[in-house]
Amino acid sequence: MRFHYRFLPLLLVGLLLSVSAVYAQDGFVFGDLMPDAPELAARGTYSVGVRSLTLVHTGQLDVLHARAGETPRYDRPLPVEIWYPATIPAGKAERVLYEQVMGNFNDAKRPLIPFTFAGRALRDAEPNRGTGNPAGATPAGGIYPLVIVSHGYTGSRLLFTYLTENLASKGYVVVSIDHTESTFRDAAGFQSTLLNRALDDLFVLNEMARLSEKGGKTFLAGLLDANNTGLIGYSMGGYGALNATGAGYSANAGKFFGQMTGGSKAFETRLMSSPEYKASLDPRIKAVVAFAPWGMERGFWDAEGLAGLKLPTLFVAGSKDDISGYEKGIKAIFDGAVNADRYLLTYLNARHNVAPNPPPVESLKPGLHIDEYYRYAEPAWNERRINNINQHFVTAFLGMHLKKQEYAKYLDVPQSANDSPVWTGFKPRSSVGLEMRHAKP
Known part of the structure; x- marks a missing residue:
């Protein structure tokens, strides 16, 4: 029988589904090692627990409803997922099912489709409070360094489980944020994302410090050292992470935001020229990892703003990034951050997806919009390989700056x-x- 090439796409999809099914049967989860994984990609010595919380940032400016220069206020909920070193009881498996969706909120062409995927953590496990940091000095004032993770637009707090679980296994408490009005489930006007990313990061840092106070009643009490914090952001998360740590936005960015919101002044507090902005910088943050940060090609930073970044920073980018840009985007930020000790890891020929989990099995099903797959996948790279390389370099970078x-x-x-x-x-x-x-x- 003659093979018709028009059947090739269906054949490839069938093959991918078969391979994915084999992974599932063999117990593969995101973040597991490929044969060529670099040395520091391997998980650490700690078992991992995971819990969900919802934090509420009260009295925030509601820029989605700004009118004629007037901006009302609202209470802003922020669901977070927290991974931490844990004690796993006998007979319990270090296994969890995460609940996620694909699609876009209010998009008839890409409706929300729930799915689950497996991870290596135990839901609601008891924290490991015993041994601190076996590879180095235990931080003063707490056991484990804190790492805050911020997703893109749109995104989810569960987009990087390959990395968040990995870091927790190495002795970090890792909190990943669902940025309200910016997730797959609730995406709204872009002006909310522009304003709130850095504010959400700093609020979550304050909340983690509060909840971890010794003598408190939460599972976090005495578990982490908020004075020794790393901040990780991807795309719009990278945009916000840089602003939260010294890279104040430009006057042009302020004008752009004002035009979007009918003249709202809310964004002025994030401009480099603002005394309020400079006062907001938090010395508890010691290091930054910015995956594919957005904004440079749109004029959100100038030389003065980039010079304000003084913390050690690891940038990660694809040389063909078609969202944030490379030469005039991410690399230009790296070049302009002249007061920071900084690294730039580049995946040659990769585009924008240098940070997320691999594509889930559900994204391979026939009939779905191709962007459900390309929300995760890289055309020229194996995403599992990218994940292992990220685990290696983020471990090295945060290990240097948070654990010495x-x-x-x-x-x-x-x-x-x-x-x-x-x-x-x-x-x-x-x-x-x-x-x-x-x-x-």
Whole structure:
């Protein structure tokens, strides 16, 4: 029988579903190691627990309902997922099912479709309060460093479980935010995302500090050291993370926001020129990881704003990023942050999806909009490989700055992996396709 090429797409989808089914049967979860995973990608020595909370930021400016320069206020709910070192009882499996959706809120062409996926954590497990940080000094004032994670627009607090679980297994408390009006389930006007990202990050930091006070009644009491915090953001999350840590927005960004909101002044407090902005910077944040941060190509930063970033920062980008831009986008931010000790990890020929989990099995089903798959997938890269490489470098970077571990050798590698011996921590031939830049103040 002659094969008709018009059947090829269906054949490929069938093959992908079969492969995914095998992964599921073998117990594969996002973040598990590929054969070529670099050294620091492996999980740490801690078992992992996970819990959900909803925090409420009261009295916030409601820019979606700003009119004629007047901006009302509202209470802003922020669901968060928290991963932490845990004690797993005998007979219990370190296993969890996360509930997620694909699609877009209020989009008839991409309706919300619930799905679940597995992770390596135990829901509501008791925290491990016993051993602190076995690889280094226990931080003063708490047991584990805090890491805050911020998704893109649109996105979810569950978009990076490969990384959040991994970090918790290495002795961090990791809190990932559902940014209200910016998730798959509730996406609304972009002006809310522009204003609230940095504000949400800083509020969650305050709440984690409050909830972890010794003698408190929550599971977080005495568990973390908010004075030793790392901030991770992807896309609009990277945009907000940079602003939360010193990169004040430009006057042009303020004008853009004002035009979107009928003259609202709410954004002025995030401009580099604002004394209120400078006063908001929080010294408890010690390091930043910015995956594909958005905004530079749209003029949201100028030289003065980028010079305000002074914290150690790891940028991660695709050289063909078609959302945030590369040469005039992410790399321009890296070049302009002249007062920060900074790294730029580049995936050659990758586009924007250098941070999320791999595509879930459900995104491979025939008939779905292709963007359900491309919300996660990279055209030129295996997403599982990207995940392992991110686990390796984020472990090295946060380990250096939050745990004082001797991990510089993993970051201070030749710029091009294509033109050099294999990078430290990588298996032979496996660092091809990567670049790493390092610049100091």
